[in-house]
Amino acid sequence: MHAYDEDLTQQVMGHLLDRLRLDPPPLGRLGEHEELALALKDAIGTRPRRPADVLRTYTDAMEPTVVSCDHPAFLAFIPGAPTKAAALFDMVVSASSLHGVSWLEASGAVAAENQVLRLFAHLAGMPQSAGGCFVSGGSAGNLSALVVARDTGRRRLGLAATAPVRIAVSDQVHSSVGNTLRIIGVEPLVVPTADHRLTGAALAAALDTASSDGGAPVVAVVATAGTTNAGIIDDLSGVAEQTRARDLWLHIDAAYGGAALFVPELRERLRGIEHADSLVVDPHKWMFAPFDCGALLYREPRLARAVHTQDASYLDAIHGADGADHDADWNPSDYAYHLTRRPRGLPLWFSLAVHGTDAYRDAVARGAEIAQHTARLVEATEGLELLREPELTVVLIRRAGWRPEDYYAWSKRLLASGLAFVTPSVWEGETVARLAFLHPGITEETVESIVDSLVREV
Numbered sequence: 001m002h003a004y005d006e007d008l009t010q011q012v013m014g015h016l017l018d019r020l021r022l023d024p025p026p027l028g029r030l031g032e033h034e035e036l037a038l039a040l041k042d043a044i045g046t047r048p049r050r051p052a053d054v055l056r057t058y059t060d061a062m063e064p065t066v067v068s069c070d071h072p073a074f075l076a077f078i079p080g081a082p083t084k085a086a087a088l089f090d091m092v093v094s095a096s097s098l099h100g101v102s103w104l105e106a107s108g109a110v111a112a113e114n115q116v117l118r119l120f121a122h123l124a125g126m127p128q129s130a131g132g133c134f135v136s137g138g139s140a141g142n143l144s145a146l147v148v149a150r151d152t153g154r155r156r157l158g159l160a161a162t163a164p165v166r167i168a169v170s171d172q173v174h175s176s177v178g179n180t181l182r183i184i185g186v187e188p189l190v191v192p193t194a195d196h197r198l199t200g201a202a203l204a205a206a207l208d209t210a211s212s213d214g215g216a217p218v219v220a221v222v223a224t225a226g227t228t229n230a231g232i233i234d235d236l237s238g239v240a241e242q243t244r245a246r247d248l249w250l251h252i253d254a255a256y257g258g259a260a261l262f263v264p265e266l267r268e269r270l271r272g273i274e275h276a277d278s279l280v281v282d283p284h285k286w287m288f289a290p291f292d293c294g295a296l297l298y299r300e301p302r303l304a305r306a307v308h309t310q311d312a313s314y315l316d317a318i319h320g321a322d323g324a325d326h327d328a329d330w331n332p333s334d335y336a337y338h339l340t341r342r343p344r345g346l347p348l349w350f351s352l353a354v355h356g357t358d359a360y361r362d363a364v365a366r367g368a369e370i371a372q373h374t375a376r377l378v379e380a381t382e383g384l385e386l387l388r389e390p391e392l393t394v395v396l397i398r399r400a401g402w403r404p405e406d407y408y409a410w411s412k413r414l415l416a417s418g419l420a421f422v423t424p425s426v427w428e429g430e431t432v433a434r435l436a437f438l439h440p441g442i443t444e445e446t447v448e449s450i451v452d453s454l455v456r457e458v
């Protein structure tokens, strides 16, 4: 199984070349349970099968029943649209069995990943001594960062290692932060928002009340740079003013919106992000890296190291047990809760190096432009209402007279027709249409067809 097999290689590479050449790839469809069970019935047996046959099972049954996230008209959730360079280099990472846990094993890969992290730190205005690692995504980044926030806060206050503490979040914070707080046993101090945006004033009022409500001390605040549902950016400067005045950890979840750092006009809206003690950005969203890729940065990496470094005899070798000076060594495993990891920042590094950051600036800007174009189109269309001016790339639309089931039927219709993949969302308690742009290749013509499909009689 471990010997090079020319036939196997050609088959898989051939398939890959076919997939890469599709422009656009088919949108895909939802699979039926019975159809998939039948296709997979004898897939794995005790005896070998010809690779061509197994590949056919995949291309006939699996591939068509996976919606292509990289289709330009995939506008549901938050799409993914890897550059070809990044997608191809992801294969290199996989086929080379790169193991990105430590400097000892993968210094070259880690150095390249760190070059990307330094670029992010520079764009965000964080000190060049900032650092961290790539993790699987925003959820893993939020969890890893908030463990550091919790433990650092306890230490600053001279509390016991298990003392209760609270972390302030807005009522709009991402669901993964809610999950994180449950997992790490921290009670949230939920700050209400007016207009869905956490402000410095609302935070100050909540923190003042919390200081005398008999609850556990607040040690950190989470702010969001681009909510997933609507692309709303918190008042990062106002929030940072409060965290700095009160010596609280500031975690900024920029999983979706962080890519805006590439575009000077959008960067303005993220003012205050430079004060983050920890920052999460998901390159697998609006930075066109393949799944899964999240970037996690700490202002003071040593604080993360103190929390996440794992102590095990067999790991002594990566932590400098040989007595030599390893101060400059960087072990990604010391900055999140993981150990084994693929150097998932490398595909992005390759693509950034191949294309240059100007190309990223333009591609990110394109998503925001097409969202603006869509917003104007919606405003000009009778029967449609733009629910909010898009700040990033999400457009929320009300169709007069539609009930929730109408939005879901519309979503199904568009997928079946191959035009687009869109899923409804809820805005202020009401089911609405939501378009999340990201792929720079979407055309205005496609957008016009989608908007038209909301008002056309069917």
Ligand SMILES: *Cc1c(COP(=O)(O)O)cnc(C)c1O
Binding pocket: 078, 136, 137, 138, 139, 140, 174, 176, 224, 226, 227, 228, 253, 254, 255, 256, 257, 282, 294
């Ligand atoms: C997508 C997202 C997350 C979760 O990231 P995953 O990569 O899906 O784990 C967290 N926060 C925000 C704001 C997001 O948009």
